[in-house]
Amino acid sequence: MNKLITICALGIMAAGLGCKQSGGTTVVAKKDSLPAGDTVMSCTSNLPSRFAAKASTDSITASGNSSYAGMVKVPGGDFLMGAADKAGRPDEYPQHAVHVDGFYMDATEVTNGMFSQFVKATGYVTTAERTPDWSELKKQLPPGTPKPADSLLVAASLVFTPPAHPVQLNDVSQWWQWVKGANWKHPQGPGSNIKGKDNFPVVQVSWDDAMAYAKWAGKRLPTEAEWEWAARAGLTNQPFTWGSEPVEKGQPKANIWQGHFPDYNTVTDGYARVAPVQSFAANAYGLYDMAGNVWEWCSDWYRSDYYAQINAKKLINPAGPAASYDPEEPTVPKRVVRGGSFLCHASYCASYRVSARMKTSPDTGLEHTGFRCVKK
Numbered sequence: 001m002n003k004l005i006t007i008c009a010l011g012i013m014a015a016g017l018g019c020k021q022s023g024g025t026t027v028v029a030k031k032d033s034l035p036a037g038d039t040v041m042s043c044t045s046n047l048p049s050r051f052a053a054k055a056s057t058d059s060i061t062a063s064g065n066s067s068y069a070g071m072v073k074v075p076g077g078d079f080l081m082g083a084a085d086k087a088g089r090p091d092e093y094p095q096h097a098v099h100v101d102g103f104y105m106d107a108t109e110v111t112n113g114m115f116s117q118f119v120k121a122t123g124y125v126t127t128a129e130r131t132p133d134w135s136e137l138k139k140q141l142p143p144g145t146p147k148p149a150d151s152l153l154v155a156a157s158l159v160f161t162p163p164a165h166p167v168q169l170n171d172v173s174q175w176w177q178w179v180k181g182a183n184w185k186h187p188q189g190p191g192s193n194i195k196g197k198d199n200f201p202v203v204q205v206s207w208d209d210a211m212a213y214a215k216w217a218g219k220r221l222p223t224e225a226e227w228e229w230a231a232r233a234g235l236t237n238q239p240f241t242w243g244s245e246p247v248e249k250g251q252p253k254a255n256i257w258q259g260h261f262p263d264y265n266t267v268t269d270g271y272a273r274v275a276p277v278q279s280f281a282a283n284a285y286g287l288y289d290m291a292g293n294v295w296e297w298c299s300d301w302y303r304s305d306y307y308a309q310i311n312a313k314k315l316i317n318p319a320g321p322a323a324s325y326d327p328e329e330p331t332v333p334k335r336v337v338r339g340g341s342f343l344c345h346a347s348y349c350a351s352y353r354v355s356a357r358m359k360t361s362p363d364t365g366l367e368h369t370g371f372r373c374v375k376k
Helices: 003-009 112-122 134-140 207-217 224-232
Strands: 071-074 077-081 096-100 103-106 156-160 176-180 295-301 335-338 357-360
Touching: 071 224, 077 224, 096 224, 103 224, 112 207, 224 295, 224 335, 295 357
Parallel strands: none
Antiparallel strands: 071 103, 077 096, 156 176, 295 335, 335 357
């Protein structure tokens, strides 16, 4: 990691500038010249951790208005967790037996309107709205990394900024940009807002922000096992929350990327970016957007080898590994995100599959990441 990458991590990318990550270079290429199979293991790999600051929820108390309104009952049961076909990534294997007790789950992702109520009631300030803490951030950087000027340590978040031409898919910095002033109220930066979008999923929220909301709402984040069980909705070894029909066939089933990623979106499903909740059919349990739209935080730490470690056991209500380890970025702890987003495409990510796993630093917010909650 060099100084330029460090600057990326500090979120000081000005509009129109590209920030290259380790080993990444900008490649202008014709679509036909892109190598077959050009893809990545993770669409959130090598995103520099933004704040590296632990947000406390000590001041957050339950609202007292906790109810099951807007939630659906997910029955308990047994299933094989993980990929059943060859479409999965290495961290989706091997399949392993899991039992999950019944629980209630939000029918939709938490919306801007719901999150606004939480902020109004508590005065909570999200991660993306806070100035970075250099003493914490430097812990994830190489020893001796110089401290940037204070003027560069600014509140910011990651915004999708599509290139105007085809690019190689191994450098996410070509379509993600740190934007000063981007946060849940301004998902794409200061020139954007959420006026009239109360029914859109809240985004640009970190794992810490999601945990704070869940505590206030008298709920919690789902475990990864609960999330996958709910997404499967009683189907056995089917790749998608709706079954086996390819996502491109028939009526639009989810808010994903159509066309050529990341430079050309045909918007066949009607949405270029985030869609309002309930814009697509619910699964058999009555849950909306369990595929596409926005990634959803889970409570679990991420380990790439977690499934291999526990394969011999039948797990009862698993809560994930005790600690995180991502060999791609061993110094950065990660939490699991599930479900894919509006950026998922068959040639890149394809994480609208029910078994697809992804990982993100818990202090990082993105334009395509939100959450939903559960409770017993």
